[in-house]
Amino acid sequence: MVDTVDLKIIESLKVNSRTSFVEIGKQVGLSPSSVRERVQKLEDTEVIKGYNVQLNNRKLGFGLEVFIMFKLFSGKLKTFCEQLEQFPEICEVFRITGTHNIFMKVILVDQLHLQQFIDRLLLYGEPTTHLILSDLKNL
Amino acid sequence: MVDTVDLKIIESLKVNSRTSFVEIGKQVGLSPSSVRERVQKLEDTEVIKGYNVQLNNRKLGFGLEVFIMFKLFSGKLKTFCEQLEQFPEICEVFRITGTHNIFMKVILVDQLHLQQFIDRLLLYGEPTTHLILSDLKNL
DNA sequence: ATTGAAACGGCCCCACC
């Protein structure tokens, strides 16, 4: 269903998702039309879910990035999920195994913002916060 | 340095980083040239760090996604960082606060693969593994 | 910093293999 050429195309898009089909075609030895067709199929079958931009949040005025391990109060999962849109600070949320059954990545302006955010979270469970010090993949 | 028009452009790229400058121009009320110039500047100043593709790892044969909270042995940070390329399974790594001072997201084929991966990690520290059950942002 | 115009290159559809 997904062959090695598809994987090469995906590798190329991983490096830069704005790469043109012509350029990808050169890399994988295929015509632009074929690349387009394959990418289309990968999108249709939801192997490719979307294309994102990677931002420097600090330079956008968000000086704090934190991970929160969250222990939801029992029976609160549904209401928490429904309220997720009320927390624009949460950029990723996952249900995970462990006593802290929710994991989230949160982007915040500063410590005050973090405090206010945690206060709002306390309605739904018990948070444990870990500040992100540095991204080891990008220096 | 980054004004509201830049923020609108960034919002558009967040939704889909392959959106054309013409389309973004329509959304923000600017000519394609101007959009391009602004995006160029955002890239040059590293506000925009890159463009990524969002994949369905399960459909690519990676059935397990886990978070690992990692307690590095003292003095092992440097060697661990140098060995990172030897762990293609690690797709994100951060230094964080807390007794588990490293956080990583890892993509794996199956439980056997996880076991082998953890065995290799044990040279550098003590891992605590959390399976990802579901992404609450996307269903 | 923004623009329009022009040249260029990429995208897309379709007919064909």
Place this chain on the structure above:
DNA sequence: GGTGGGGCCGTTTCAAT
């Protein structure tokens, strides 16, 4: 599933403002 071509659309550069 892959290709090639023609028309269209997007991108890039640049001179002018």
